[in-house]
Amino acid sequence: MTEKQTKTELKKPESKKKEKLETKQNWSSNEKQSSKDVYGCEILVDNGSFKDVSKTEYPNDAFIITYKVDDNLCYDLTRGLKTKIFDMYYDKFKKGLQEISWGRGTISPKVWGYKSPQTKKKK
Secondary structure (H helix, E strand, C coil), rough: CCCCCCCCCCCCCCCCCCCCCCCCCCCCCHHHHHHHCCCCCEEEEEEECHHHHHHCCCCEEEEEEEEEECCEEEEEECCCCHHHHHHHHHHHHHHEEEEEEEECEEECHHHHHCCCCCCCCCC
C-alpha cells in the first residue's frame, strides 16, 4: 500500500483594508444655505447614523428626522419649527419622510455656538 502524504500549506493572512464607508450627503451646501433662508431651518447633521444624531452635545431644540432614500434609512438632525421642517423634508423627499422626533441634545439653544470673547492681556 502506498501512503499518501498530505501537505499543509500555510497561507499568509490577508491584509484587511480599512474601507471608509462614504456616506452620501443628501443635502448640498447650496440646499443647506437655502433651507436657512426659505424655511428657517438649520441642518446640523446630514445623513448620519442614529448614534451621531443622538449625541447630547447638540441643542435641545433640535429634531431627529428619519427618512428613506433609495431604500436606505437616513437620519438628520435639524433645528427649526416642526411644521417648517416637515415642509422642507416633504418638498425634498416626498413620501420618503418617516418620522420627526425630538433630539437628545442638552445644550440650551441661546448658548449654542456661543464663543466667549478673548480677554485682553493686562500689563
